[in-house]
Amino acid sequence: MSPHVSRRVLLGGAAATAAAAGAGALALRRESWPGTLGGADAARGHKLRDGRFPPPAETRETGIAIVGGGVAGLAAAWALAEAGHENVTLFELEDQPGGNARSGRNAVSAFPLGAHYLPIPNAEATSVRHLLERLGIITGWSGGKPIFDPYQVVADLDERLLRLGRWQEGLEPSFALSPGERRESEAFFAAMANYRAMRGRDGRPAFALPATFSSRDAELLALDRISFATWLDRKGFRSPALRAHLRYCCRDDYGCEPEHTSAWAGIHYFAGRRGEAANVDGDAVLTWPSGNGHLTQAMARRVASRISGGQVVHAVRTEGAGAVIDSYDVAAGRTIRWQAQAAIVAAPRFVAARLVGGSAEGFSYAPWVVANVTVDRLPRGPGTALAWDNVSSTSPSLGYVVATHQSQGAVDGPTVLTWYDALSSMPPAAARRLMLSRPLGEWQRLVADDLLAMNPDLKGAIRRIDVWRWGHGMIRPVPGFLWGAAREAAAEARPPLFFAHSDLSGLSLFEEAHYRGTLAAEQAMAHLGRPFTSLLA
């Protein structure tokens, strides 16, 4: 026989194998996708750090200056607008306000770049409730409880977890647990329910949201001095399934490992929320395709005329009875000195400390990566159907949310999956360096590999991957920080300077940022003797 023929036979056999292996062979080819690499404007941020700005070319005046257009700054501007205070200027470093609630949009859908939902607020989150009512998200009241627009409450199915090769409903592991694991899980959640209902010796709820309304009972505050991991160890909560879930919770809400999360914060995650609603469950959440960008955009629209973007504020100080703000206008390329009656510094502490002097010691921030993955079809998988929030127990990422989940359509068409990861397994500074040095293609491969491990059914369906990096995504509630002196000192008003940011609460939550912004606005108005009706009562 000629070698030619035998090679043909061999090739025939190989072709049969390849055909059977099917798409497996395709996997060997490395894919690449279009996309962008975004993030907080590093050049502007670094310019602030380097501190070389032209001297002021002009002096202007304003009533109340707000430095920072994230949730806290916008909440301050909103509160001032509510009180009829017209003479306000909001300085935002980026071109668009919204902070880490900003969002993006492509031909398929709007999508979040950061924060993507708001839980049904607690009764004590009065300013948030007020906002939601103004925005038509709370449509009325019944029996003292707000009625929420059902289209803006997360539609069922809200959460699913991939575990042992199967998607289950909910994020708490619920199947293939030993009786011991099940008992431990029940005991943990019973303990959390107990904390949720508990009041301290001062009569306040043990855990409130905003956190400032929590009890100052020393026994409860002592929880802040140990890590959540230590607390769990001491209480005997050691089941791997439970601990994996709790680790997910810490990373998801705080960007840290349980070892670096204060036990008070760890418990607050479960015990701090007592959402009230007349027409939906109190533990539901509100969400939109653009995530919390829906809220910040609505807030920004209300105060649009007062917002000035592309402003690198590099100095804020008291002068006489008022405040002086030096702001470098990126577009005009010059510095303008603003004289204000009061200033609200609604920037994170590491920026605020640079502006007004003082220390950011003790303030630590978790870097986050958010990837928006545009896909041709909806993800599937064995077990429970696609949910809004989809998490894998084996993935190092925090899973993905589906941007089009709230649409009423029944169409299995293209969508955008917003993929999250808190780089919590290494120290924040090292994680930040790694995050900023990694090129787009490498991020895209990481994201795609992670997504395809969760959903092999998406093979070949990824159209583009846009990666967004948050160098300082969240304040880290490390042990001792929440009820420590550094945080309280930083939050203290120094009239005519007032401070507003979620990091002053120690929890990177919309409710905290909104509370801080509203509080600072009311402090400023009180300082200036302006009449207002408090949104915090």
Next chain:
Amino acid sequence: MADAAEGAGRSRIGLALLASAFVVATCGLIYEFLAGTLASYLLGDSVTQFSTVIGSYLFAMGVGSWCSRYVKSGELRLFVRVELLIAAIGGSSAAVLFLLFDRVEDFRLPLYGLVLAIGGLVGLEIPLLMRILKDRLEFGDLVAKVLTFDYVGALAASLLFPLLLVPHLGLIRTGFLFGLANAGVAIALILLLPERRRLTAELVAGLLVTGALLAGFVSSERLQRAAEVAAYGEPIIYAASTPYQRLVLTKRNDEIRLYLSGNLQFSSRDEYRYHEALVHPALTRAATLRDVLVLGGGDGLAVREILKYPGIASITLVDLDPAMTNLFRTSAMLAALNGNAFRSPKVHVVTADAFGWLRANRRRFDAVLVDFPDPTNFSVGKLYTLSFYRELARAVAPGGMAAVQATSPLVAPNAYWTVATTLEAAGFATRGYHAYVPSFGEWGFVLAGHTAPGAPVRALPPRLRFLNARAEQLAFFFPPDMARRPTPVNRLDNQALVRAFDAEWSRVEG
């Protein structure tokens, strides 16, 4: 000594070759059965399909036998190669045909291509085998033995196929299994032959084919799902995938069935019961009857019933899937079912998602018929929620009436009454009723109006097959096993209906 060993080796090979005659005969017939079964299954008309498949298969065998005369040497090597080819092609034939069925323009092309290829190769087998054995056996003995094994193999195949293989393994896995047998024959022969060193390439190919077939066998579950047509009980006459669903039409005798994504939508044998029940109780109770809205129902069968009221001025039908409405407009067989409903100038078809359309809609209708698929998943479940029914309430004119298909009150009473509870939470006054539709079972509907649905205000159209005044009265009576029970309100954020539906139907369907 050397001679004796060689003699023993030769007789072992001879025995192996005869055994392979048995195996190849079994395999050959199995592939024929597979093709015939698949053809009658997918194309319908089993007599025609079996005749033509067997005929062309036998013809191809003749061609193969004829071709064997051109083989001048190396019969054994060729036999091994033929076995491997049959293993690869025959073994994967069922899987390939299933997967190709809805992906090719004309299914008969791959079908008969495969039948001819396998037949030709099988036709080569026996002549080659006889020539290989001719030096080992005396002619009369040779013919007797080979043909005996051949026919016994045929008997084995004809018994195994219907009794064991189809019910227990299914068509796809059976194919792979017999492909493995063919490959096994080839590999066994290679290993037994003294000249095996020269057959390394064949051995490698044999192992590759075996590996591929094993992979196919193991993943046949997934292949089966990819080739979902295997799931239908009747011959398929049309199948198409749209962006929204999978449409499959089957026909057995005079009965046409439509399946949407695997769920039976109607059977032509008893759909009149369903559609008369859906349409007439609402239409005979609407205070005025000029404008009617149908949500879902892209088959036009409800429209056929609505058109029986001559006074109606307009019928608006909102369906998600243009493929559905086009199919039922253009196919003569299907248009005959709906009485050419889509050709009526009164009918306006809107291609839209019903929820989005209803939210944007500002028109009011005298009657609305809500005929969505069962709430089997969360996307369809949204069309049964409080939010949806609030939008529906805006679309129902004062004095108007809506009817909602609401799954089986017998199989899924909690699901059924959840629909009623949810309609009531949206401000409707409701009245449940039901009808027996043999292909569905006991089926439920809910009448909903701004005021309680009372007695009919107009007569039923003439010549209905199921409903008359007395039958309609009885439909509103619920025996204890279907009686009303307290249920939650189905909301977007709890999808209580999908959960109840799933729990109740999975008890029945396992």
